[in-house]
Amino acid sequence: MExxxxxxxxxxxxxxxxxxNVVLEIAxxxxxxxxxxxxxxxxxxxxxxxxxxxxxxxxxxxxxxxENDEFxxxxxxxxxxxxxxxxxxxxxxxENPIMENTDTIWRQINTYQREIREMFGxxxxxxxxxxxxxxEDWEEIPPMRRDFDTLDxxxxxxxxxxxxxxxxxxxxxxxxxxxxxxxxFAKKYSRE
Amino acid sequence: xxEKSTTIYLGPQHPGITxxxxxxxxxxxxxxxxAQTHVGYLHRAFEKLxxxxxWMQTTTILCRFCVPEPDPPEAxxxxxxxxxxxxEVPERGKYLRSLVLxxxxxQSFMLWYAGQTGSAGLYTVGQWSVGDRxxxxxxxxxxxxxxxxxxxxxxxxxxxxxxxxxxxxxxRTMDYIEKRLDDYDRMMFDSAIFQKRAQGVGIINKEKALExxxxxxxxxxxxxxxxxxxxxxxxAYDKLDFQMGIFEGxxxxxxxLVRRFEFRQSISMVRQIIQNLPSGDYLNKMPNPMKWTxxxxxxxxxxxxxxxxxxxxxxxxxxxxxxxxxAKGPAYVHGVSxxxxxxxxxxxxxxxxxxxxxxxxxxxxxx
Numbered sequence: 001m002e003x004x005x006x007x008x009x010x011x012x013x014x015x016x017x018x019x020x021n022v023v024l025e026i027a028x029x030x031x032x033x034x035x036x037x038x039x040x041x042x043x044x045x046x047x048x049x050x051x052x053x054x055x056x057x058x059x060x061x062x063x064x065x066x067e068n069d070e071f072x073x074x075x076x077x078x079x080x081x082x083x084x085x086x087x088x089x090x091x092x093x094x095e096n097p098i099m100e101n102t103d104t105i106w107r108q109i110n111t112y113q114r115e116i117r118e119m120f121g122x123x124x125x126x127x128x129x130x131x132x133x134x135x136e137d138w139e140e141i142p143p144m145r146r147d148f149d150t151l152d153x154x155x156x157x158x159x160x161x162x163x164x165x166x167x168x169x170x171x172x173x174x175x176x177x178x179x180x181x182x183x184x185f186a187k188k189y190s191r192e
Numbered sequence: 193x194x195e196k197s198t199t200i201y202l203g204p205q206h207p208g209i210t211x212x213x214x215x216x217x218x219x220x221x222x223x224x225x226x227a228q229t230h231v232g233y234l235h236r237a238f239e240k241l242x243x244x245x246x247w248m249q250t251t252t253i254l255c256r257f258c259v260p261e262p263d264p265p266e267a268x269x270x271x272x273x274x275x276x277x278x279x280e281v282p283e284r285g286k287y288l289r290s291l292v293l294x295x296x297x298x299q300s301f302m303l304w305y306a307g308q309t310g311s312a313g314l315y316t317v318g319q320w321s322v323g324d325r326x327x328x329x330x331x332x333x334x335x336x337x338x339x340x341x342x343x344x345x346x347x348x349x350x351x352x353x354x355x356x357x358x359x360x361x362x363x364r365t366m367d368y369i370e371k372r373l374d375d376y377d378r379m380m381f382d383s384a385i386f387q388k389r390a391q392g393v394g395i396i397n398k399e400k401a402l403e404x405x406x407x408x409x410x411x412x413x414x415x416x417x418x419x420x421x422x423x424x425x426x427x428a429y430d431k432l433d434f435q436m437g438i439f440e441g442x443x444x445x446x447x448x449l450v451r452r453f454e455f456r457q458s459i460s461m462v463r464q465i466i467q468n469l470p471s472g473d474y475l476n477k478m479p480n481p482m483k484w485t486x487x488x489x490x491x492x493x494x495x496x497x498x499x500x501x502x503x504x505x506x507x508x509x510x511x512x513x514x515x516x517x518x519a520k521g522p523a524y525v526h527g528v529s530x531x532x533x534x535x536x537x538x539x540x541x542x543x544x545x546x547x548x549x550x551x552x553x554x555x556x557x558x559x
Binding site: 027028030031055056057058059061062063064074076080083085087106107108110111130132133134135136143144146148150151 | 228231232235237239240241243244275402403404405418423424489490491492494501503505507515516518520524525528529530558
């Protein structure tokens with residue numbers, strides 16, 4: 001059976017007539033995507049909220065597309081009337097990333113912006129929010145960026161727990177002590 | 193004479209705080225004039241760790257986002273992955289998922305009973321409900337092997353089928369819990385102390401609730417009827433008969449009534465699932481999990497947890513590891529912007545009482 005997207009197409013047309021320079025896509029049932037340049041994001045959010053009944057703001061996320069030198073910001077809205085999730089996506093440059101502050105449209109965006117500023121280093125000029133949200137005294141590059149390596153950071157910053165230096169195989173020691181043999185199938189897990 | 197203003201830091205080590213979190217309070221007398229949330233005491237960088245793990249390994253991390261409710265994150269992630277991949281879930285898998293999600297709601301309601309009454313100084317109900325909760329955890333242990341963390345809901349269905357005689361045990365447990373609810377009511381809702389503490393305290397502005405991103409019981413406690421299970425039904429919820437608890441007032445009392453009502457609905461849903469459990473496959477198997485790749489794309493999967501909408505924004509770049517998994521738990525709004533607003537004008541003694549009623553779970557805010 002072919003699925004029909006009647007309400008999704010209605011939304012598609014409304015956005016198509018209201019905005020030029022945006023790419024629209026009906027991704028699946030109850031999900032419509034808008035790819036917009038960054039200066040159009042705030043007008044789209046306002047239009048969706050005031051005119052299309054997208055009263056509720058669900059989520060703001062950031063994705064690091066390091067290979068394209070871009071960050072993607074995704075604003076997810078939800079309409080209590082049509083039950084459609086509207087995804088507004090925009091790409092900003094990775095070097096010196098700046099995005100318009102939108103916490104005047106939905107105030108909970110403030111919390112998301114604090115997180116994204118801290119985790120990705122995206123600046124939102126003009127918004128008020130304490131600098132530190134999750135991290136404390138952080139001096140490295142913003143940690144959710146793809147070029148931040150957790151493993152390197154951990155091995156450089158923290159010491160190994162004492163008592164593990166010899167890297168002994170406890171299982172082998174117990175087997176030796178009690179005169180037992182480790183079965184063949186389990187030998188592949190032994191330390192060399 | 194004007195009262196002197198005092199600043200105190202409530203938490204992160206404080207028995208009333210619902211986790212590792214601090215609220216900086218500015219007080220005049222014992223009335224709060226400004227509140228500020230500080231999180232970061234339990235940041236485990238889960239979302240960063242996930243970027244180094246394959247899709248299958250991710251499911252073992254997700255359930256640790258919020259300890260009282262480990263199942264909704266698994267389900268939300270599974271829904272998002274299925275949307276990207278287009279993977280169908282067999283009917284039995286859908287029912288078993290709803291069964292686990294409803295059992296998870298029940299055990300979470302019981303923890304909430306303990307938190308909500310405990311923060312009002314009524315410890316008896318908490319002792320009872322946490323004790324009774326163990327019977328639900330026994331069911332989980334038999335079904336999934338784990339009491340708290342289950343890793344049971346996989347993209348494509350569930351990890352294993354129910355063991356023999358399990359239905360009967362579930363029904364017997366439900367009968368027992370239902371009987372106990374009257375006892376809980378007598379000690380909690382009939383208690384003058386609880387009524388006095390809860391009514392008119394921690395009021396959420398109804399006009400602003402939807403706009404501010406309030407979800408779950410706090411939203412329905414404002415008289416606004418929204419529930420992900422009704423609005424965007426997933427799993428077997430479109431086939432189950434249940435009602436949302438809608439109560440007016442927006443205060444702690446209304447939120448407690450919502451949860452009291454929905455607890456009973458969950459028990460009824462568990463019975464319906466057991467009675468109508470279809471036969472057949474429970475999992476639409478993925479290929480070798482170590483080589484499992486998901487086509488490039490993104491999706492937002494969301495489910496209704498006890499505290500409200502729990503969602504995951506999942507992005508795949510076509511490889512065997514997620515590009516980005518970003519959680520949106522109800523506490524993200526309830527514990528920061530909403531809490532800071534609701535606490536103003538309240539009494540210092542009500543802070544943890546209000547936090548419990550909003551379902552603030554700090555590990556979910558900072559992940």
